[in-house]
Amino acid sequence: MWGLPRCRKSPSGFSPSSTAEEVTTGIDGSGLVAIVTGASSGIGAETCRVLALRGVHVVMGVRNLSTASQVREKIVGQVLTAKIEILELDLSSMSSVRRLVDNFDALDLPLNILVNNSGIAFVPFELSEDGIELHFATNHLGHFLLTDLLLEKIHVAAKESGIEGRIVIVSSDGHKHSYREGIRFDKINDESSYNRILAYGQSKLANILYANELSSHLKEQDAKVVVNSLHPGDVVTNIACYWGFLNGLVSSFGKFVLKSVEQGAATVCYLALHPQVAGVTGSYFVDCNTVQLKSHATDKELAKRLWDFSMSLLR
Numbered sequence: 001m002w003g004l005p006r007c008r009k010s011p012s013g014f015s016p017s018s019t020a021e022e023v024t025t026g027i028d029g030s031g032l033v034a035i036v037t038g039a040s041s042g043i044g045a046e047t048c049r050v051l052a053l054r055g056v057h058v059v060m061g062v063r064n065l066s067t068a069s070q071v072r073e074k075i076v077g078q079v080l081t082a083k084i085e086i087l088e089l090d091l092s093s094m095s096s097v098r099r100l101v102d103n104f105d106a107l108d109l110p111l112n113i114l115v116n117n118s119g120i121a122f123v124p125f126e127l128s129e130d131g132i133e134l135h136f137a138t139n140h141l142g143h144f145l146l147t148d149l150l151l152e153k154i155h156v157a158a159k160e161s162g163i164e165g166r167i168v169i170v171s172s173d174g175h176k177h178s179y180r181e182g183i184r185f186d187k188i189n190d191e192s193s194y195n196r197i198l199a200y201g202q203s204k205l206a207n208i209l210y211a212n213e214l215s216s217h218l219k220e221q222d223a224k225v226v227v228n229s230l231h232p233g234d235v236v237t238n239i240a241c242y243w244g245f246l247n248g249l250v251s252s253f254g255k256f257v258l259k260s261v262e263q264g265a266a267t268v269c270y271l272a273l274h275p276q277v278a279g280v281t282g283s284y285f286v287d288c289n290t291v292q293l294k295s296h297a298t299d300k301e302l303a304k305r306l307w308d309f310s311m312s313l314l315r
Contacts, residue, residue, distance in 0.1 A: 012276055014288040016233060020050040020265035023288055027273050030055035032163070033109045034272065035150070037061040037089060037143070038118025040068040043170070043232055046265035047115060047272070049075045052082035054273060057109065061089035061100055061118070061146075091118050091142030092128040094314065101149040110157035111150055113272050116143040116207075117170045125194040132313065133189050135196075139203035143169065144210055144310045151225075158224040164278060165225035167214070168271045171207035171284070173231045175297055178202040182296035183209070185309050205296055208284060209303040210310070215282030216300075226281035228271050233287065235264030 014023050034051050038044035039060035048058045052075055062068040068086045076082045087103050090096040104111075119139045128137035147167060158165040178201035187193060211229035218225050235258055270288040271277055283290045284297070296302060 010287070010289045012270070012274075012288040014266065014270070016259065016287045017263060018266045018288060019260075019262040020046055020269040021053070021262070023266045023270040024050055024054050024273050027054050027275075029273055031161075032112040033057045033059065033157075034113035034115060035059045035061055035104065035111060036115040036117055037091060037146070040064050040071050042261055043235060043265045043268060044115075044117045045071045046261045047117065047268050048084065049078070050265060050269050051113075051272065052079050052084060055081070056113070056273075057083040057085075059085045059087060059104060059107070059109070061087055063088070063090050089118075089146075091146070092130075092134055092138040094130050094142065094145055097142050097145045098149065101146070104150070105153075110161070111153045111165075112157050112161070112163060113166045113168070114147060114150055114154060115168045115170070115268060115272060116147065117168075117268065118143075119170065119172075119203075121174075121200045122196045124196065125191045125199075127189060130313075131189070133194075133199060135199045135203040136188055136206065139200075140206035140210065141310055141313060143207070145314055147214070154225055155223055165223075166272055166277070167211075167225065167227040168268055169207050169211045169227065169229040170232060170268060171211070171229045172200075172204040173286070174201045175204040175208055176201065176295070178205045178296065182299065182302055183306055183309075185305065206306055208293065208297045209299070209306045211284075212282050212297075212300075213303040213307045219281065226277065226279065228277070228281060228283050228285060230267045230271060230285040231291075232264045232267055233259040235259045235261060 034056050036044055036048050039048050040062040048060055052058050060068050065088055072084045087100050089100045123134050126134045128134055154165040179198045208229045211227050215227040267285050267288050284293050
């Protein structure tokens with residue numbers, strides 16, 4: 001990977017070329033339990049590997065159980081002490097989200113870390129089984145419901161263990177390329193004006209707005225749980241698989257100018273485990289450092305409206 005600076009002074013001490021292993025060096029996550037969505041490939045799989053390497057008991061939330069089993073076997077082959085569970089999860093389906101929570105409850109585990117990583121990008125117009133535009137359903141609403149259903153468990157674990165709970169929401173700088181009004185509440189399912197780039201941007205903007213609003217709610221409750229969102233960087237993954245031309249470019253040339261998966265997972269693992277993040281909430285991170293948001297992403301009224309809108313869709 002040629003395009004990223006190898007060294008750059010920053011408050012955290014890490015740079016765009018830092019890897020997930022590097023940013024968690026020396027951190028002991030033993031006794032912690034994490035759920036990672038989208039865990040069967042790309043950033044999600046690497047996040048699972050590094051968290052397991054640091055002693056965290058990992059629960060993989062995945063659509064493809066067969067692929068996830070292969071990932072699990074590979075991780076266990078590298079990390080002999082790894083504790084990894086696999087649960088089926090389709091974030092575009094609210095019934096699937098509820099089933100995962102029921103299945104997680106059956107494991108009788110605490111929950112310290114929730115990594116909302118799964119996502120789709122640039123898909124042609126399609127509605128989910130619940131009748132919601134697919135980007136919005138998968139990237140935002142599924143994670144909104146998942147977090148809501150697991151929040152009490154994170155609360156309890158933080159209170160009983162004295163260890164801060166962490167919710168990590170993987171967004172993207174693609175949030176800057178949403179529709180003009182930010183979130184199209186009255187046109188979420190409007191096929192006639194659908195644009196796959198802007199629809200993806202809208203869902204990523206929703207990730208940030210939700211993270212900020214949830215952080216505000218938790219502050220009011222004086223909860224020992226922090227929530228932060230992030231841009232992982234432009235990473236060589238299969239996220240653009242629905243757009244053949246772009247996916248082909250990424251596959252052919254990405255390794256020369258984009259982050260590797262190991263680098264892409266760095267900020268995720270940093271927010272999940274690093275002591276520098278203790279007490280930090282409602283922030284947006286790039287390359288393991290906070291970045292100031294602009295425009296719609298800082299709109300508190302828009303965030304509140306999104307919260308209410310999301311709740312209405314789930315009723």
